[in-house]
Amino acid sequence: MLLHPLTGVAASNDWFSDDFETGTLRASEIPAGRWSVVGASSPNALSNGAVGAHRGQYGLTVVDRTNASTPDSEASVSSDERAPLSSEFFVRAWMRLRDVSTPGSLVALQALPVQVELRLRSQSAGPVWELAVMTGASRTYVSFFGSRVEADRWHLVEFSASGLGTRSGEARLWVDGVEQGTGVSGRDWTDPSYVMKRVVMGEPWADSRTFTGTLDFDDVRVSATPMASRLVLRWPVDAATSSGCIPLEVSLRSSATGAPAPAPYETEVALAVTAGAGGFHSDEACKSPVPGMLLPTGASERRVYFRPGGTGGTAMLAASHPDFLPATLEVVGGGAPDGDPDEDPAGPWTTDLGCTSAPGALVALPLLLGPWLRRRSWRPGAPTCPVE
Ligand SMILES: [Ca+2]
Ligand SMILES: [Ca+2]
Numbered sequence: 338m339l340l341h342p343l344t345g346v347a348a349s350n351d352w353f354s355d356d357f358e359t360g361t362l363r364a365s366e367i368p369a370g371r372w373s374v375v376g377a378s379s380p381n382a383l384s385n386g387a388v389g390a391h392r393g394q395y396g397l398t399v400v401d402r403t404n405a406s407t408p409d410s411e412a413s414v415s416s417d418e419r420a421p422l423s424s425e426f427f428v429r430a431w432m433r434l435r436d437v438s439t440p441g442s443l444v445a446l447q448a449l450p451v452q453v454e455l456r457l458r459s460q461s462a463g464p465v466w467e468l469a470v471m472t473g474a475s476r477t478y479v480s481f482f483g484s485r486v487e488a489d490r491w492h493l494v495e496f497s498a499s500g501l502g503t504r505s506g507e508a509r510l511w512v513d514g515v516e517q518g519t520g521v522s523g524r525d526w527t528d529p530s531y532v533m534k535r536v537v538m539g540e541p542w543a544d545s546r547t548f549t550g551t552l553d554f555d556d557v558r559v560s561a562t563p564m565a566s567r568l569v570l571r572w573p574v575d576a577a578t579s580s581g582c583i584p585l586e587v588s589l590r591s592s593a594t595g596a597p598a599p600a601p602y603e604t605e606v607a608l609a610v611t612a613g614a615g616g617f618h619s620d621e622a623c624k625s626p627v628p629g630m631l632l633p634t635g636a637s638e639r640r641v642y643f644r645p646g647g648t649g650g651t652a653m654l655a656a657s658h659p660d661f662l663p664a665t666l667e668v669v670g671g672g673a674p675d676g677d678p679d680e681d682p683a684g685p686w687t688t689d690l691g692c693t694s695a696p697g698a699l700v701a702l703p704l705l706l707g708p709w710l711r712r713r714s715w716r717p718g719a720p721t722c723p724v725e
Contacts, residue, residue, distance in 0.1 A: 351601055352426070353416055353536055353559040357385050357395040362414055377412035383539055389553040391431040391491050392659040396555035399539040404439045404547045413539030421532040422561050425499035427593065428453075428536065429564055430557040431660075433491045434550065440464065441548025446494070447537040448559075450530045452476070453498045453508055457486055459548070466517060468496055468510040471531075472524040479524065483510055483517025491553075493662060495566060495592050500524070501531050511592040514567050514662045533559070556660050558601060563591035565598040565637070567662035568606060570654055573640065581644060582623035583668065587630055587656055588638040597637035604632040606658050608641065611665070613652030615645040645670050 353371070361370035362385050370385070377383040380402040389396030399412045428448055434457065442464075446455040451471070458467040466483035486492070493513050500506040506524030510517040536559055540552065558564055569588045576584040587606055591598040607629045608617045619625045623644035630641050645652055645668065652670070657663040 350562065350599070351558050351560045351564070352419065352422060352533075354557065354601065356393055356556050357389070357397055357554075358393045360385055360395050362397070364417070371416065372414040373417040374415040376415075381412040381540075383412040383414065389555065391433070391553070391555035393555075396431075396553050397538065399552045399554075401443075401540055401543075401549050401551070404441070404549050406546050411540055411542060413537050413541040415537045415541075416535050418534045421534045422559075423501050423532045425497065425501060425561065426533040427495065427497045427560050427562065427564050427591075428455075428558075429493065429495040429566065430538070431491050431555045432494050433553040434464065434486055434488045435553070437464075437488060437548070437550035439547050439549040441543060441545050442467075443540050443543040443548050445538070445540065445552060445554075446557075447541055448498065448533050449535045449537060451498060451501065451526070451533055452530075453496060453533075455494060455496060455510070456480075457548075458482060463488075466494065466510065466512055468508060468517070468521075470498070470506070470508045470521055470524060472506070472521075472526070474525070474528045476528070476530070479521050481510070481518035481521060483512055484515075493566065495564075497563075497593055498533070501526050501533070503527065506531065509593065511566070514592050516592070563593040563596065563598050565589035565600060565661060566592040568656045568658060568664040570656045570664040570666040572666075582618065582621060583643045583645070584621065585641050585643055585654070585666070586638055587632075587641055587664075589632065589661060590637075599635045599637050600632040601634070603634050604658055604660075606630050606632060606656050609655045609657070611653045611655045613645070613650055613668075614647030615643055615652050615654075615668075618642040618644060643668065 355371040359368045359370055361368060362372050362375045363370045364373050382400045384398055385395050386398055387394060389398035430446060440459045442456060442459045444454050444456050454469045456467040456469055457464045464486040466486055467480050469478050469480035472479050495511040498508045504525050504527060506526035507520060507522040509520040538554055538557060567590055569590050571586050573584050573586045588597050589600055590596060616626050619627045621642055623642050630639055632639055643654060652668045654666045654668060655663060
């Protein structure tokens, strides 16, 4: 049996997305970029290039070189106005802060005209994440803080706004899958300006303009529904209790709800055994080894099978993809199925039923996959997935 999706396949419904792989920024360039306004005031600079890539070849890099308190020191890209999202919206991007020579607060990502803003707020102990929103017809700012922004590493930053057009506006922030601060709620968003039409990214605004340093961005997406944030590996609830071939569910889930969320594009998930022994298979008899699995665009879950190896004990399984937070799952067993799994069912192999995804941990890609592949015969025609 081949890999089979557990949910229906639908087209990606992102309202806006850019992985920067066109190598361009402006919609007028060839190939067309995704942004209608690209602006940087010299000596600040903004570019699509390899240095800003988190996934793929290219990402957006913003370099702020001036700490002068002069106006127009910004550098940002802005999307065209689109059909407004008027009930709720979700925004996400991978971001990295580096080469800071002068600390300072800045706005890094804006949803307009509602004006929900992700900021890096300078504090004595270093910058922290901040989400700011407007409230009421007078449009006054309210904000809350998150964790410290660690320099020189990528963070998956996500925020949402719901209750647009109502008096119960709510905004939430997640960093590396972990919800930050208290959020804001009960905001008066009845004014017609509280809708999402445009996204701006880079350094569109800074109060003091003292900040000098570099910001990288990649895989920015905006959607009307919760987006995929993390991979989850778990034992399907309807699966048999023990077998030499253990069914596992690989899914993409959102930070906002924990519910399955659609793959925004065809997603090659790498699977690895990071401790212990065993291998992944595409079929429930564990006859067709695979190094990973493919989630088609719009799919959120697929089943894969794990056959424990070695002399029993514990195996640590990992699922990874550079655009999503990784997942791990511990499988604890008492026996080793060395023969045909059909004839030699293993002992009481179990899983912990949940996932132990390490928030933000950018796990090293499969270290043990190579040795495992050398021990197993490769079956032509089996679903494959290149290890990135
Ligand atoms: Ca990219
Ligand atoms: Ca500056």
